[in-house]
Amino acid sequence: MKEYLKKLPAEIQDLINLISKAASLRKWPVYLVGGFVRDLILGKDNCDLDIVVEGEAEVFAADLAAKLGGRYVRHHQFGTATVYKGHFKIDLATARREIYAQPASLPLVEFGTLQEDLKRRDFTINAMAISICQNNFGELKDFYQGRKDLKAKKIRVLHDLSFIDDPTRILRSIRFEQRFGFKLEPHTLKLLKAARLKGMLEITQPQRLREELILMFKEKQPLKQVKRLNQLAGLGFLNHKLKLTAKNKNLLKSVSQQIGWFNKVFPKRRKLDEWLIYLLAFLDCLDMNSTNEFCRKFVFRRGDEKRIFSAKNDIVNSAQGLSKPKVAPAKIFKTLEPLSYEVIILAKAKYRNRHLQKYIADFLEIYNGMRIYASGSDLRNLGLSPGPDYQKIFAEVLEAKLNGAVKTHEQEMELIKKMIRRDSHGQD
Numbered sequence: 001m002k003e004y005l006k007k008l009p010a011e012i013q014d015l016i017n018l019i020s021k022a023a024s025l026r027k028w029p030v031y032l033v034g035g036f037v038r039d040l041i042l043g044k045d046n047c048d049l050d051i052v053v054e055g056e057a058e059v060f061a062a063d064l065a066a067k068l069g070g071r072y073v074r075h076h077q078f079g080t081a082t083v084y085k086g087h088f089k090i091d092l093a094t095a096r097r098e099i100y101a102q103p104a105s106l107p108l109v110e111f112g113t114l115q116e117d118l119k120r121r122d123f124t125i126n127a128m129a130i131s132i133c134q135n136n137f138g139e140l141k142d143f144y145q146g147r148k149d150l151k152a153k154k155i156r157v158l159h160d161l162s163f164i165d166d167p168t169r170i171l172r173s174i175r176f177e178q179r180f181g182f183k184l185e186p187h188t189l190k191l192l193k194a195a196r197l198k199g200m201l202e203i204t205q206p207q208r209l210r211e212e213l214i215l216m217f218k219e220k221q222p223l224k225q226v227k228r229l230n231q232l233a234g235l236g237f238l239n240h241k242l243k244l245t246a247k248n249k250n251l252l253k254s255v256s257q258q259i260g261w262f263n264k265v266f267p268k269r270r271k272l273d274e275w276l277i278y279l280l281a282f283l284d285c286l287d288m289n290s291t292n293e294f295c296r297k298f299v300f301r302r303g304d305e306k307r308i309f310s311a312k313n314d315i316v317n318s319a320q321g322l323s324k325p326k327v328a329p330a331k332i333f334k335t336l337e338p339l340s341y342e343v344i345i346l347a348k349a350k351y352r353n354r355h356l357q358k359y360i361a362d363f364l365e366i367y368n369g370m371r372i373y374a375s376g377s378d379l380r381n382l383g384l385s386p387g388p389d390y391q392k393i394f395a396e397v398l399e400a401k402l403n404g405a406v407k408t409h410e411q412e413m414e415l416i417k418k419m420i421r422r423d424s425h426g427q428d
């Protein structure tokens with residue numbers, strides 16, 4: 001594998017050499033493993049180094065972070081650690097063996113050899129290692145014929161109980177199959193179907209399924225992923241009302257186009273949580289009760305859940321209000337400003353009304369981020385003491401600005417003076 005390693009960018013080669021030397025000081029055998037090795041052989045870029053050490057991963061992480069001037073996080077529960085340096089992420093684990101005391105639950109883990117560590121992995125293509133020990137640097141450790149399967153474009157589990165031990169592998173197998181354009185090898189497919197029939201996904205911890213679902217939506221072509229998931233596992237384990245209809249598929253396609261549009265037109269804006277927009281589209285067929293049920297079961301992060309409900313509650317009214325001609329810019333602003341970009345992009349994908357399309361584009365291009373020149377010190381100079389009136393005045397000036405009634409700082413100040421006169425007359 002030396003020739004493969006030599007093709008890596010110099011930065012990664014340096015990193016690998018440094019890891020190799022640090023491990024040799026501790027006399028611990030060390031290996032590149034998992035997705036990094038798979039992607040290296042496939043010739044795909046991967047900045048996430050996956051390392052197994054026959055030694056103490058947490059201690060090794062501290063060594064590396066000190067040498068690299070990076071930072072590290074220990075995951076005590078699993079005896080693993082992650083080192084971060086620039087855009088590189090190095091996941092470190094002590095070689096382990098696993099015992100599944102109960103199907104579909106997290107395994108008991110104890111220290112083991114590299115071979116045992118590879119044996120507990122999901123698929124043969126993810127179960128290869130490359131030694132970066134000083135004495136056999138670059139040697140491929142391929143106990144389960146991963147390289148052969150990679151060449152034959154096959155996803156194969158390592159043993160017959162794999163999907164029973166860990167049913168999240170059902171989702172993972174689909175994800176890798178669709179990502180690489182591979183095929184589930186026939187026996188693996190049979191095992192997957194058997195695990196599905198046994199209801200293994202129904203007894204898997206929802207948080208683990210949620211993480212895999214999110215990863216599916218983070219793939220380049222989520223629609224392909226979801227279609228295959230529907231075909232092989234159905235969607236009932238997520239929610240019995242979830243269906244993949246022609247309407248859903250079209251919405252997912254449209255989301256993909258709208259994300260493309262946003263990224264092209266606004267390259268400098270906050271990066272979209274693209275996976276979430278796909279999820280919102282995926283959940284579009286659910287009514288409020290089922291959405292509640294889904295969120296209660298899978299417990300998304302607070303911000304994500306907020307956007308899931310906003311997509312249900314706010315978007316219909318907003319779309320209705322903006323699906324007609326001649327809506328004033330201030331109204332467009334007021335309608336769209338409280339919504340997140342993710343929900344706005346979903347609305348743009350879902351409602352094809354041409355007015356709405358234009359208003360959303362105008363909002364994102366012009367109104368969103370529009371600021372007024374007038375400031376607190378301007379108001380103080382006019383003799384107004386700070387208080388709730390400030391916000392009211394600023395809101396009214398912004399509204400006038402959005403509607404094109406004022407443009408310059410001077411015009412804003414004129415308007416403010418008029419407002420003050422108006423209000424003081426009102427009080428007389």
Ligand code: ATP
Nearest residue numbers: 033034035036050120121122123126127166168169
């Ligand atoms: P990606 O390219 O999506 O990051 P990856 O292969 O790096 O894929 P990770 O989820 O980062 O996947 O996991 C790293 C490695 O850990 C995998 O390559 C696999 O060997 C192993 N692994 C991860 N999840 C499981 C699992 N559920 N069962 C067995 N092994 C797993």
